[in-house]
Amino acid sequence: MTVDATDQQGRNIVLSGMMGSGKSTIGRIVAGLLDRPFVDTDKQVEETAGCSVATIFAEQGEAAFRDMEREAVRQVAATQGQVVSLGGGVVMDPDNVARLRATGDIVWIDVPVEVLVGRLASSAKPNKRPLLEGDQDPDALHSRLSALRAERYDAYASSAVYVLDTMGRSSEVVAQEVLAWAMQQPGVLSPEERP
Numbered sequence: 545m546t547v548d549a550t551d552q553q554g555r556n557i558v559l560s561g562m563m564g565s566g567k568s569t570i571g572r573i574v575a576g577l578l579d580r581p582f583v584d585t586d587k588q589v590e591e592t593a594g595c596s597v598a599t600i601f602a603e604q605g606e607a608a609f610r611d612m613e614r615e616a617v618r619q620v621a622a623t624q625g626q627v628v629s630l631g632g633g634v635v636m637d638p639d640n641v642a643r644l645r646a647t648g649d650i651v652w653i654d655v656p657v658e659v660l661v662g663r664l665a666s667s668a669k670p671n672k673r674p675l676l677e678g679d680q681d682p683d684a685l686h687s688r689l690s691a692l693r694a695e696r697y698d699a700y701a702s703s704a705v706y707v708l709d710t711m712g713r714s715s716e717v718v719a720q721e722v723l724a725w726a727m728q729q730p731g732v733l734s735p736e737e738r739p
Contacts, residue, residue, distance in 0.1 A: 553625030554580075554734035556648025557726055560630045560700060562693055564663045565655040566715050567629040573719035574726075575627035578737050584629045588616040597631075614640060621647050625734065635703040636696060645703075649732055651722055652704035657693055659712065661685045705729075 557574060559567040568584050575582035586597055589612045593600055600609045613631055620628055621643040628648065634640050635650070644650060661682055701707070706725050710718050726732040727739070 552734050552736075554737055555732045556620070556624055556626045556628050556644070557722065557732060558628045558630060558644050558648040558650045559653055559722070560635050560650050560704060561632065561653035562655060562660055562689065562696070563632045564660040564689075565632075565653045566710070566718065567653050569715045570653060570719045570722065571627045571629040573715060574722050577719065577723055578627070578733070581626045582629070583620050583626050585613060585616045585620060585634060586629075586631045588620070589613055589631075592616070610637070617643055620644075623647070632692070633696065635699045641699075641703045649705045649729065650703050651725065652700045652707045653718070654700070654707055654709045657686060657689050659710075660689050664689075 557571075557580075559571050561567050571584070572582050574580075589600070589609070590596055592615070593612060595603075597609065600612065610633070613634060614637065617630075617634060617640045620626065624647045626648075628644075630644075630650075634644075641650070664685055708718060708721055708725070713721075
């Protein structure tokens with residue numbers, strides 16, 4: 545009996561959540577701990593388009609960005625054994641969720657809006673996130689982020705197999721919690737990644 549190589553890679557660990565939730569930072573840490581490739585779907589879109597997400601939104605519109613994002617998800621989901629950070633709106637598309645679930649498990653990094661506001665408002669450079677329209681006023685950020693979270697809540701909750709409330713813990717601690725969760729899930733880690 546032969547063993548398919550993909551069975552030996554482990555399923556993708558896919559991190560979803562709001563902008564500013566730390567998905568990319570946490571994902572890089574988890575990928576480093578497991579010696580896995582790290583993929584950020586927003587960065588993949590930027591590399592393919594040759595410009596920033598903000599530029600795509602400004603010049604081509606959100607619909608064009610979402611088309612590019614779907615293609616990035618399709619490519620990411622074609623391979624196992626990765627740690628993936630999703631753009632904040634990826635799970636709003638059921639087709640994206642179905643593709644991601646075929647080769648991975650989605651973990652929702654849930655961060656209170658107040659923490660997101662603190663992170664985004666304290667940024668030294670102007671906010672370049674298109675859906676926040678460059679605004680760094682804390683009250684405006686809180687209002688916009690609250691509305692986005694409410695709009696996306698059901699999609700985040702229903703797509704995730706695990707919800708991790710960060711409760712102000714460091715990225716390193718949260719990454720360890722993601723890893724501890726993965727160790728308990730059949731098929732997420734390859735035989736070589738298990739202790």
